[in-house]
Amino acid sequence: MATGSGNGSGGSSSGTASTNHHHNNHHLSIDMPEHRKRNTFTSYVAPLPGDLRLNEWSLPSDQRDVHLAKPRLLLGEQIVASAPAYMYSPIDPMESATSSSNLLHKEAIFGLLSVTNFKLAFVPLQMARQAAPNSSASAAPLSDLYQENTYLGRNEITLNNIDQIYTVAELGRAASALQAARMTSSRRKKLEPFKQQTINGRIAALHIVCKNFRLLKFAFQQQDSKLSGASDYGKLIASALNRFAYPTRHDLSFAYAHREAYYYSSLGVSGVSMYQTKNDWARELIRCGASEWQVVSSANVPLLQNPLQAGKYTVPPHFVIPKCCSIERYLDLSRAFCDSRAAFWVYSYGSSGAASLVRLAELQPAAQQDTKVENIMLELVRKCDERKQLKLLQLTDRLPSIQDVQRAYQKLRRLCTPETPEKFMLQDDKYLGLLEKTNWLFYVSLCLRFSSEAAATLRSSITCVLQESNGRDLCCVISSLTQLQLDPYFRSIDGFQSLIQKEWIALEHPFQRRLGHVYPLSAGANDQFHDSEQSPVFLLFLDCVWQLLQQFPDEFEFTQTYLTTLWDSCFMPIFDTFQFDNHAQRARAAKDGQLVLRPVWDWSEQFSDKDKMFFSNPLYQRQRASDMGSSGGTGGNPSGLRRSLAVGHKHAASSAVTSTPSRYTINPQLFATQSTVPQDRFLMPAHRIFDLAVWDQCYYRWLPVLDIRGGGQPQIDLFHRLLLSNIAKVQRCLDLQNFDELPDAYYEAIGEAKPKRSPIAATEEAVADQEPIEYVDGVERRRKSMPPPPSTPANGLHTAVNGQLQLSSLSSFFPFGNPIAGDAPHQLYDILSSSNELLLETSSILDKSSIV
Structure with missing residues (x-):
């Protein structure tokens, strides 16, 4: 990759640029006077956080075309600045300071970091993960198993979600790797909005603290400042964020540039009362x-x-x-x-x-x-x-007061977003005391x-x-x-x-x-x-x-999961529900600013049926x-x-x-005096502090170190869905008096092998699928056919061991956790699909026509 790109696009690719550095340096050392010798080498290897001069190897040839890793843009979205960067885990592993260069390269992900008028997007350059060798060819991709937003990728956040930006200054040449890892916190400097503060030295890394408790850490390549056309990528990204992440007027929001039309899918079916009439x-x-x-x-x-x-x-x-x-x-x-x-x-x-x-x-x-x-x-x-x-x-x-709530929120977020492993361990030792102080x-x-x-x-x-x-x-x-x-x-x-x-x-x-x-600018002067x-x-x-x-x-x-998603949706400017102070602002924006009003309750605009199933x-x-x-x-x-x-x-x-x-x-x-609200369904919750718990899915889902495989509430929820699926299958077998599709759990319980499906049963089911279509209020309703029972792999998601179902691959922060490997994705997708019929008939959330 060429080193002289200063336009933020990541530069142009060159197959020999990196390899020519050593030859250029060799000629300099022979032909040039001693006082004019200087190092022109640029390192592109994933460094330790804060120390970008430790490794002097170029990227592999398949990672040089970083400019190809462009983010997907929406209607009206424009790229403001781009730069090659490394994305690190919110908490780097404790052994990072002493690891080899190969391990360091694995700890960071190389790609293109872009700032648009809507989001901060990081697109990895590396190819998508290959499917496991023993997985089925028809296995669902990983993207089908975790919450995938239509407007945002997994490594993207809206500018509305950005709360604090910290710059990490570059270390001197004499600094060691261990010093770099330990001095990250002390060298962090908060970037204050609207203040023309001078950034001394180069920016080696950026820490982005989000309002939904996410911490993003990016490091940038080291470039010699004396090179012609060299660009400080860190300063380029920081300047773009400081300009676009803190709008001074609401009409500067991306919602006004995104003019995609919105149409209600259907009217006349009562669902969500908007209280607009x-x-x-x-x-x-x-x-x-x-x-x-x-x-x-x-x-x-x-x-x-x-x-x-x-x-x-x-x-x-x-x-x-x-x-x-x-x-x-x-x-x-x-x-x-x-x-x-x-x-x-x-x-x-x-x-x-x-x-x-x-x-x-x-x-x-x-x-x-x-x-x-x-x-x-x-x-x-x-x-x-x-x-x-x-x-x-x-x-x-x-x-x-609202100020008390804000201070408590900031303390809680600092507790949930430690930037170093040392700080995490220090907080962990006195966690309960720190939690109480929030x-x-x-x-x-x-x-x-x-x-x-x-x-x-x-x-x-x-x-x-x-x-x-x-x-x-x-x-x-x-x-x-x-x-x-x-x-x-x-x-x-x-x-x-x-x-x-x-x-x-x-x-x-x-x-x-x-x-x-x-x-507002008036408040920016005195903060x-x-x-x-x-x-x-x-x-x-x-x-x-x-x-x-x-x-x-x-x-x-x-x-x-629905509540967590609802909190995330507060920072989606495409939807007007949580973007205004009053109705007058919303009406003025729709009339004068031609803003397209789109309610957040139409979840089909953001998520697929699979994602909405977890609501x-x-x-x-x-x-x-x-x-x-x-x-x-x-x-x-x-x-x-x-x-x-x-x-x-x-x-x-x-x-x-x-x-x-x-x-x-x-x-x-x-209109009578008799209320239709039931009088016997009230709740009396316990409200003492020791009766409460920490909402770990919302506050800790971005910390991989706290992820527990095969544990937590998602594990219980999936068991419930599996039981619901099996009961639905048994109920259907009883209704149709056809017992060829009894769930696997039945045969596991009686210790018998499941019989093979007879051709007669298959023929009868084909005839049953051709039954006349039923209409309710003009809406077509079909009984969804149950998918065939999955074949249980040797090391799949659920394997019967001593009569117990094993779900060891599930993340405790599902559907926000880390990817699942092996046969788990296919088996998990089958559990969700097999319970889909009953959830569709009983849950109004999956019906887009419920939005009025």
Whole structure:
């Protein structure tokens, strides 16, 4: 490879450039005077982190064309800068400092590092891994076994995900390899956005700390600064990241350049309620039996449409207020509260929907001395309660501030992203103490505690008012957790997404500021905005939900993989769901910036059916279809009977869809005081710190040193799916009275060999596959044929040993872990495929038409 490339493209390839270095140096030593001799050699061998002068061998010939390793670009995506680089593991092995050059070469991956207006992409130059010699020719590729995003590769991150950039200065010539490995931390320098700081010396490496707890480490080739046209690749990449990873305006986001059209797959099938219309809120009032409240649309209020008056209010497009209060009086009272957030109804509980959950902001600083307006607002809320009782939960003094949450998050992330093996071992020795000092689990405990208190208040038929400074941060957390504990509908995937739309999107949690999507120039001068406004409140909520999943594993339709993916999706600017502070910003972006609005809930835009399969909990138990409420909730079942999905009826899901009314019409006869929310499906979680755990899949999935093969929750989940697959096969054999396809586990249990399939059975199955197509609401439904049972290899994914199933190749961070080798991919894919039929019929997440 030529050494004089300075345009960031990685240079042009040359078959003899590297080998000519030694000849050039030899001639220099003979023909040139001593004072003009200098070393012009460029090393391309994977160095130790921070020491790039230790090895003096050129790359093999098959790795010289680094410019060919170009990233895949989306519509509107452009490359800003590129450079050849080595990517290292987040924690280099402890023996790296004393390893040979061949081992060092294996520890690093050589390729092209590129910065675009959308992502930071590393494309390895090495060829794809060959399939194992003993694997089947039809085995599924490795990419089919791990979560593969349509927009991002495995070694790519969005610019929105980048939080901190550290530069590592180049070591002197006299530094040893051991010093290089140990001095990495001390030579790291944080790259501050918007500050024209001078970078002294060359940049040998970059450490990228991501908001989703990922640590990326890149090292660059050493080049002599005196060579004509030489480029400092590290400075080139660092400058591009500093310019594009911290946008000063939202319209600089890649979402505005990506103009790919978005089309809903189907309309008319109710799934996720977006709460973008008045009917969405009215339907929720009907479901909860909240007859003392009314929906107000800002577009229908003349005062809010007056340009001279509209600026005084920051209310959402649709909100629910007491019926006993006129809209004009309500708006007049709301001006005394922060962000005009007076009492907003969000939920009601009880047989008659009498007890309500209400969100309320605090008074403006100028009005805090006079609480008359607040007392009037609380009295209006009290009148909506059947028993005229009310409990006020003041969250500002009881829960952490957004600054406290940000500090706890930063401490937790530092604990989860050690940059050296020495630091990892040092933290490991006192891990529990360091974890306690982060206060993260303490804040999770507080959120669960006060949400349980709010839920208990509603169960006592007493209205609960949640009050916070602006009513848009911790109010979202407590309100959402309260409804999760009370209402089983919100524990389904569609219900949970509807809950986020209602509590976080429609009522305008400031995602843009809290997740750091924008860094205004006015704040960049003194670096105050980043510290005071950014706070991962949504991650705190997701962690609380994960704790509920651990305590009630069969009550939730979604899995921890779904929650982890949801956190990652917060940094995908292609989807508008988590990119704005309020509806006004979103509407302005769609109108003026021609932004294509694309909801994140349409998971088919990002993932295949195989990936979405891991979003559904195989042991989730849904109520009978006849007991499902009109909005997807459950009700009318005092005994609380539920059926197991493994032995459920084939058309239960279709019956639930058929009984669901249209989203665009509301039957006035349904508006009664009787709530359809079940009263016997509430949860009472443990909230003390020693009852909680660390969400290891989300926080530690990027640390290979913590990966446990054949252990962890993914191992249990796969066993559940295997059991679900076997039960589905047995159920089908019973339905068809054809026992030729009994699962292998049956014959293993009775100790008999599985009989070969008869030609008659094959003929009967071929006839059965030609049965007439069934249509439900105009949607074609076919019974998916079960794949043939796999042949169990000698050392495959599952081998019966003493009657026990062995899954030793599975990563504990699956589907985010390291690749699986050997026969494991094919066997794992078979388990997923064989359980696909039942999951498709019972889980709404796999149906793209559920997005409305």
